[in-house]
Amino acid sequence: MTAVMLTTMVLCFALTVSVAVSIGLAAILGIQVSNANMLISVKEMFGAINKFPLAAIPFFILAGNLMETGGISRRLVEFAKSIVGGIQGGLPMTCVLTCMIFAAVSGSSVATTFAIGAILIPALIKHGYPKTYAAALQATSAELGVIIPPSIPMILYGVSAEVSIGELFIAGFGPGLLISAALMFFVWAYCKYKGWGKNDGEGRLGFGKATLQAGWALLMPVIILGGIYGGIFTPTEASAVAVFYALVVGMLIYREIKIRDLYAIFRKSAISSSIIMFIIANAGLFAFLITRAGVPDAIGRWLEEVLQSPAMFLLGVNAALFIIGMFIETSAAIIVLAPILAPVAMHFGIDPVHFGLIMVVNLALGMITPPFGVNLFAACTVARISLDQIIKHLLPFVGVILLCLMVITYVPGISLALRDLVYR
Template sequence: MSSVLLLTMMLGFAFSVSIAVSIGGSAMLGLALFDADKLVLAPKEMFSALDKFPLAAIPFFILAGNLMETGGISRRLVDFAKSLVGGVQGGLPMTCVLTCMIFAAVSGSSVATTFAIGSVLIPALIHHGYPRNYAAALQATSAELGVIIPPSIPLILFGVAAEVSIGELFIAGFGPGLLIGGALMLFVHLYCRLKGWGKQDGEGRLSVTRATGNAAWALLMPVIILGGIYGGIFTPTEASVVAVFYALTVGLFIHRELAPKDLLQVLRKSVISSAVIMFIIANAGLFAFLITRAGIPEAIGAWLTEILKSPLWFLLGVNVALFVIGMFIETSAAIIVLAPILVPVARHFGVDPVHFGIIMVVNLALGMITPPFGVNLFAACTVARISLDQIIRYLVPFVLVIIGCLMLITYLPWISLALRDLVYAAPAVAPSIGPAIGPQ
């Protein structure tokens, strides 16, 4: 059965069948050919894959991101970031990276970040003389931070699939997110100096005081969300609902840029995005059930243990494999299918599952900006109104920067685990946050 599952899935990918249909179709075919009397298990396993409390956070974080975009919160975050770093050469690209870091602390979705921030900054970058394809590549890459800096939808999925504390994953995501964001900001600054771009990036820049005042409500949002999670006030799932309520209140009654007539379109866009992700999760859940039943995880684990004799080689091999997989398989599906397979092997090699989860998410997030199925690339190209092939030239250096950061994250565990260990080692803090951030 296992060979049929994998072959059918890969054929589906090769013929451009959607990810969810390729995964679910291969699972259904495998059941029909080898265990037809168990077809009744298909809807049960698909429902079981969705029947998890933390997954409720996904549609709410997507809705919160769309409300922030429509309600003017994202534009105010851009002005705030520009007031901080926009005064130097290359300040506008640095503003793009910094804004995505802040926006990621609420939306949890890289695609939502691409549209929300890209709709403001891509036209601004083009207006200031940056090439259109460079602006699109920069936005697609910066938005990747949306799945690394918590709250993060892929981290939620990994926590559910691998039975790892979502709160610990969130805490561990800060270090890698700041590392990648800082590396990207340094790179774009040096690159712009080399190219001679961005000498007038400070035009129209607000003072820090004024920009902070305008963005005060927007900046308070991640403080409330993340502070509530780690303060034990609400769980990560409940935080997503708080984010929606906050974005709705600020957009309707404080900024007054979100009109009641806009809500239907915002809800429609959020429902479509959520349904796509949930459909992938349901089909990937069925596929994961069948490959587990076929003994594939144990076989792969034994093979990896035999071939890769040390943790260093194991992590290198996994990184190479995940990079290739991420180019062809959607991040959510890859996490749900691969996490139950790889985490037990990582434990065998003594790798902390939280550290491994960060490695896996950062690596697969690269798939969002690598052809042929990079969803961030399609989103950025849509906003910039260019074709995918036009973005590749400027994309390669960004990918190399993130790969360099990934190697540091992989082989320097303290980047991910230092803050996690600090929080859980503090006796005055740990008891109060335990129930809120444990496995859910």
């Protein structure tokens, strides 16, 4: 059964069948081969999405779309530009900083790519940066959307591995800040080397004026994250608060969202949420079948025999996840692999929260690596270029993220220090 499922899934991937359909078809064939009752599929698919924390996903997606339409993202760009935009290479640094702030509410890298990229990619091109560099920078910076909390992949890992989502969220700040700082330093040094961005400060608002304009936008992550860590509401409840706040600010304060805009916003959010939920449902059925077949236990025993130390286990897992992330969508990969790998990691004495951050950061790389990097497609759509054109400028960014991943992997304190301070 397992061989049939894996072969079917890989074959479908090779034929460019969508991830959700590939996983679902493989699971259905697995049920047929094992002569199990097809009612299992209905039960397990419903059970996979019938979890309270998953309700946060459509709300965070909706909040991100409301922020994009309501002028919140544009004001965040002006605020970030007022901080770092005055130096050479300040505009690319503004892109990284804005994505970091936007990520503290949206939870989605694709939403971050469209919301911030629509503003900054044209601005970067106008200031003389190559179009391909602007798109590669935006795709990479938007990766922070799934690393800095709140994060949809963290929610999925928490549900799949039965780990506290609140602990995952607070542990995500360390890796997120590390990657942000590394990217900002790299783009500054690269622009110095290339001689780009000497006029990045043109049209830059003063810090006070930019802060005043962005005040309501900046208050949003404070309310959301402060409410979660202050125990006022759960991460799922926070997602609903984010939607309400973005709606009020966009319609009543900034007045950039009109009644006629709501249908398009809700429709876009519903489609995005449905795609993710369909992937989760199919992946849940697939995970149930391979678990019943004993695959997780077999893999766990094999890993224990081959990779006999925690350091080697983490190295092997990182290499495997990096390759897997190139071909399988992040959400599906987490749902399928987290129940398999998290128990093995705990056997090696690795904190499940730390391991969750390693998985999320690594698989987030898949969003900016060909052939199926969703951020690449989004950034190329905004910049109106083909995927092959972006590769040259993308590779150095991938190298920076890989270096940060190694640091996050082997220095657990980056992920766990703040978590231990708050929860222990």
